Amino acid sequence: MTRIDSAHETLTEEFRGTGSISDDIAEPRATQADPGSVLERDPGMPSSTWRLRSDAWEYLRFGVKRLALGNDDTDTLTPDSEIYRSLRSLETIEMYWAGFGQRYVTGITDLLETGDYVTALDRIGRVVNRLRGDTVPEDPREEFIDELDRLETSGDGDPRPRFEVLVVDETTAADRDTMRAEALRLRNPADDFIYEYVIVPSADDAVAAILTNPNILACVVRPGFSDRTRQSLSKDLKEAIGLARTDSENTNTIAPARSSLASVQRVLGIADTLAAIRPELDLYLMAGAHIEELAGALTRRFRRVFRREDQLELHLTLLRRVSHLYDTPFFSAIQDHARRPVGVFHALPVARGGSVVSSKWIKDLETFYGLNLLLAETSATSGGLDSLLAPVGTIKKAQDLAARAYGAKHTFFVTNGTSTANKIVHQALVAPNDVVMVDRNCHKSHHHAVMLTGARPAYLEAYPLNDFAFYGAVPINRIKQMLLDYRAAGRLDEVRMITLTNCTFDGIVYDPERVMAECLAIKPDLVFLWDEAWFAFAAFHPVTRRRTAMSAAKRLEDRLKSSTHAAAYREQQSRLFKTDGDPAPDSAWLSERLIPSPDAHIRVYATQSTHKTLTALRQGSMIHVYDQDWVREAEESFHEAYMTHTSTSPNYQILSSLDIGRRQVELEGFELVQRQLDLATSLAQAIARHPLLRRTFRVLTAHDLIPAEHREVGRPMPLRDGLTSMWQAWANDEFVVDPSRITIEISRTGVDGDTFKHEHLMDRYGIQVNKTSRNTVLFMTNIGTSRSAVAYLIEVLVKLADRFEEEQAQRDPELPGDLSVPSPPLPDFSAFAPGYATDAVLPDGDLRAAFFNGQRRGTVEHVSPEALRERVRTGEKPVSAGFVTPYPPGFPVLVPGQVITSEVLDFLAALDTREIHGFDARRGYRVLRG
Template identity: 85%
Template sequence: MPASSWRLRSDAWEYLRYAVKRLALGGDDRSALAADSEILRSLRALETVELYWAGFGQQYVRDIGDLLEQGDFRTALDRIGRVVKRLRGEAQGDEAFDEYADEQERIEFAADTDPRPRFEVLVVDETTAADREAMRGDAQRLRAPADSFIYEYVIVPSADDAVAAVLTNPNILACVVRPGFSDRTRQRLSRDLRETIRLARSEVAPGLAPTRSQLASVQRVLGLADTLAAIRPELDLYFMAGAHIEELAGALTRRFRRVFRREDQLELHLTLLRRISHLYDTPFFTAIQDHARRPVGVFHALPVARGGSVVSSKWIRDLADFYGLNLLLAETSATSGGLDSLLAPVGTIKKAQDLAARAYGAKHTFFVTNGTSTANKIVHQALTAPNDVVLVDRNCHKSHHHAVMLTGARPAYLEAYPLNDFAFYGAVPITRIKQLLLDYRAAGRLDEVRMITLTNCTFDGIVYDPERVMAECLAIKPDLVFLWDEAWFAFAAFHPVTRRRTAMAAARRLEDRLRSSAHAAAYRAQQERLHDADGAALPDEAWLAERLLPAPDARIRVYATQSTHKTLTALRQGSMIHVYDQDWVREAEEPFHEAFMTHTSTSPNYQILSSLDIGRRQVELEGFELVQRQLDLATSLAQSIARHPLLRRTFRVLTAHDLVPAAHRGSGRPMPLRDGLSTMWEAWANDEFVVDPSRITIEISRTGVDGDTFKHEHLMDRYGIQVNKTSRNTVLFMTNIGTSRSAIAYLIEVLVKLAERFEEEQAQRDPDLPLPAEIPMPPLPDFSAFSVDYASDRGGAIAGGAERSALPDGDMRAAFFRGQRRGAVEHVLPAELRARVERGEEPVSAGFVTPYPPGFPVLVPGQVITAGVLDFMAVLDTREIHGYDPRRGYRILRSAW
């Protein structure tokens, strides 16, 4: 498997330390230095990689190679040891330096003991070795004790190298472009990295600068700036030139934060530090810390504030001992002293939310302290009204179904493709969404359709192409509002490949696309193809066959809800709502704030808010590194299971070939990231659906146990391994930004032990008895229909007497509240209910029935109960079924009351 740069680099240095130590101690002879040896292959790889990192450089690696060739293994080991110490975060002592170390090197390594946070600055320019040393020396001389941060330069000569550096070195947080760079690299890069660079550069075309600046050199600078910004939008870009900077500033201002003359080194230094301080700033977390340190008198609600009811108690002091006194000192019900109000923020909370909007690429961001379930209800209430039609993914989280019920909107359910072999759903194909919108248009009811809500990505890792979905939907209804439930996808905003499939990034790309003259021309041409000579729309087949283009004046109205705490650093229930709405002020701002106040407590948890604030700091400063590591570790896990002879006999890793039907994927690779970043890039750029590499779903049929038993009795109870989700025959393992290589190794170790145990048990079992996980599940039930009493459209005639089928939306709220009246409801046991269905009756559910797993409502209020639903429920072995009482049966609506 192609390893990421962070992993290749650290592994190569660690291996060199091990191998050269054996040479130095006489454990190996000089044959270990043969031309095809692992030592020399590692040195060759590092000679390329070190160009893209600060601190050592290519010459340092070459010097180690020379020492090995000369047989000076101990000196080579000393030099390798310095690198390993820095990679491990260990300080360099005086004993680490040999006679080869000059004074400059000693100064540089001495900074390892400096506790200040360190970052790296990329400089793109063709320079001499002397110039590079001079630049690094200048940076060190400009350091002052009062500086809050330390930085070092990474200097590369070409645009290709600049792209390679920002793709491989997550420590780079700023980039200085000088006009003397060349275009192509002279480094021996891997095929995967070369292809990724090509893909990254081919996606971005520089915009037109003012006429006077239509020079090839300026266009090269603009193209590089746009490419770097697309890959790593958190980077600050600066331009440095020797002349005509006044004219250049006007042409470059949109791409670069500032333009400097070459001699303005001090000003650049101060700017770099100032900008990083803005990323580091956590206004609300800082305010909480200040409040905790301030002596105050508490004369408001909340006895626990300042620890008042705890530290003086004889019986509950262990609360403070366990959580720490700071938790109590930070508690208050006051919103003064810089703490601000979540319901009407004007100070530190508002600033923290604005910083989060910047980080996630939103126009507005709002913090939510009671989970994404509440975030979803806020958005639904803000954007929909009674009798609006909302297209809802049938497989979405129950909070969306509840939100539709509360608002009085009418849900029209979209069916995701079923994965019957694994007892869970995939995602909703674009053709189904388009067809339903076209059905509403044909019925003359398209104006009633207000919003569509989809889950991106699903619990099982199926990821939409939001830009395509939104573009094609807007081509049919140009004012459609989109709510993307990204509860499990917050991390994706901080990786150059996964970011493109987040709602906010897709909204920005779509907005830019609609502004272009090329899009306007393509739209006009497509409209001519989709309409006849009289201007009438062609049949649906023509609209379904094309990838539709929205009108240039279509409105971009996009909302995303994220469970930040699920995939990034935040306390439980810490969530965010991100907004990219061109009609925010005119259409949404006031109702959104009203909905926010409806669902938000007047006593929000300050610890959750401060964790959202400081978690944002983390992902802006190191999110790329953390997410790349997360994806790599998941791929390592999948690869280890597939390669281990025992594990692959017992478990099977499900890939895109299992989770995405062939019609909805184009790349053909089962696990694209396993083949390299470029392969993943192409799949995520082109396929209708992709699979999040950080989720590894294991099929366990051959273990002899079902998923729920495997989770509780084997993983959790026996080995302390915690997982979120299982189905009848699968277990989902998720990596996150906190997962370590040691954790992956432990999981593999546990799986091996379990595989051995299962094989031993299988050898003793009765062959005539089927394995529990091999008992066939009935097909996953589609949404049947709303009963005739609650269906909005009962079918009938349209102009000319032609028959049409009923559209699927219904009045779920009326059914729900009728189901709250005791006299309107009866309880029916499964056997009796099945008998009624077999007699041709159509029982109607009085409430939500939601088994966990799989976690979606199998029944909603007003839905007709069918034999398919009963078959599915009959074989579920889940421990939780919300809305169903096994003693009394199903709640159904009486036919008359």
């Protein structure tokens, strides 16, 4: 169904009888007509409260407007009507959001019960306008707004950025009013920001608030709170709260406070839970009695402890802390530079617009991009701005702030993409003849990096998805088996690093904590490089964050410190090693989830294409580092590699965008990512439910993309079932599917993916997609995706489905369809040719030697696909002279030194990708002469 927010008729159809608004956050209630019945929650409605809240208020305005105008009979306003269902839902929702609050909702209910629909409509309109960011008009019926409501809404037209502060304390209504009034009194016109309180009485309510309200940036805990909520929450939200609290108890490794006060223990518990769910929140404690004992017991959990009378200090602290998040040191420096009058007597004619603004012929450059782009052009050598190669000022500070945001120990900006970021990390950490275990299907930049460093790749094979012509991810047992093989051959010391793609182009996400833990149990000094080119957004959602490399490294580091872990390690070692010290058979190591030594080293690197999933200009990327051996083992070599690959003339606009993009995700990342995931789920829902769309397209789920042995939770689309299902899957399954990516199987259209992408989506309707396979199309949502964009895509798909059905009806049944011939199986890496293989036992080889042999004209010949196939048929083993890489997705099917097989040739022949790097359509493949 097409969603258009402004169309009231559409809203009516969306909400009538679904139960989706009131039941997703509030417990379903029996109807008055049938007390035994339960209003069923729409199983496809995701649990994003921003949408429930917005839609509930929008529907209320529509429904009450019809009553006010006399378009609906008042007899329709029954207790089980959608208007009352929405109000019941909002009674719970508004408890967790600042602004109008539960009393405001109760007041609207009272107005409807007395038949004053006009006043109710006015009050609803104030909320809708505020949610949309519009100026809220004065309420014409002022007698219905008390003084506190008037104070709270008086700043609705204030243009300053606003945030919300959670207060956890069981107080009376009068105390809550006093607290809010005090906060309003402390507002100063000179403040850069304004904030409002969200006051909840219990630990459960505090967890519910930070799971549902992304506007909360800080939390004040007061010891008087209770433990359990008294709200009628939905089953999904109650279970999510339980999971969150249990998860934090299981992962917390900070030594418990030595205090006999039960209140201290409760404070510690809620602090640990809130920090585990949303570590970006600042936690403060406000107490009266025993403040000294509390301060000594609370270790690193709270940023500061206040007495209850220190309201002004709390106010100033909240504002100052948000100013630190808002700070963009390099972007501010660029703006300052652009405003300064300077004389340019160095390179860059374009600087200050010198060669543009006075030109007769290229003034359209300034017209199109604006003068600020030119005013900001300068060089680090000219002074006034920091140097990317040797940062000591604003760039260094900006990188430190990014490290804080992403949970890294160090972060480095890269201005020429993650391809370069990968080469930097490889060069910094591996040396010639080191073995690097590489996902064969990782981006080509890893293969090139291995070649440049002289390391020897040992290719790991992902599980194939032959029905859809792309690969999944590498199962943990394949990684463990390869490490065990190197150990058995006496070569484990040569294995230096493992690099994997998290998440893959098609959205398969690893469990990095499990992978690193089990690999470190076999080799405790392994280095890990996680290519998270498509996963930068994941650091800003409570569920997806746990599968990012930096979060996993932190969790693993904390786990290794615990006495419980040490005991488990000793117990497992007694099983995995015989009394004579020899290891047990490989089957024992593969059948258990391995526990690393408490002395294992956490050495983790992540490369992220910030520009792909967050706000940054093209080629803006980051390298995140969580390396316990950074100073001793990596710092100097890393900086040398950084110097090798980083331009001495970096693009300052890219750097500025990385800086301000970091500000955005720290202040509103949770909201943006939550919305992104929700919209993707809505798209999948629409396709799966629409009668025409589901006849033509099929949404691929975890059941299609992840074999059953790698799933424990087993739900096809966990987020569709609610936050709890997603939480469980992301905590337990070996692989999960990134819900922001929707892969559609299109076999029933009769056209291949490339044709569908170019001729139908792009050329006809202007819809851009990145990747297709022979019979699939990948749609990706991002933090810039809107509901209108999703609605437009659904509309286009409906039109295309109708067109394809008509074409299929007219098709000659005797003619084969475009997709009637199945794709050949996806080929594994064959092997390095004997001249380049290290030995005949293990898979690594000398990629560098093969590459440079392939650069010499006399050692290479070009062979057509037909002639090459004939050579293979007659028993020859031709060897590739270079990389052959279909793009997208950008991983090589052939690498230098690899034996070319019939399976590889069959796969390449069936590709519908228009761009294949390393293959000349006129001359054929480059092959090394025998």
